[in-house]
Amino acid sequence: MVINKIDLPRHIPLRMDLARENARRTNPRIEIIATSCSSGAGLGHWMNWLAERSGKKNRAAASEVVDAV
Numbered sequence: 626m627v628i629n630k631i632d633l634p635r636h637i638p639l640r641m642d643l644a645r646e647n648a649r650r651t652n653p654r655i656e657i658i659a660t661s662c663s664s665g666a667g668l669g670h671w672m673n674w675l676a677e678r679s680g681k682k683n684r685a686a687a688s689e690v691v692d693a694v
Contacts, residue, residue: 627671631659 626648633639641659648655658674660667 626655626657628659632661632663
């Protein structure tokens with residue numbers, strides 16, 4: 626789960642701890658990445674997460690093609 630606008634709680638009543646707790650209640654294994662496009666906080670972590678999963682997906686798809694031949 627990507628939580629964007631992590632800089633908002635200082636402007637509006639939003640409890641990030643409660644948002645995380647509720648997400649984990651639904652899915653205890655959920656990965657949570659907090660970002661702010663305004664400051665750039667967390668964007669590197671999110672991009673690394675995407676790149677890692679993209680590579681795994683591409684490798685798995687390539688393996689399926691090889692296995693099918």
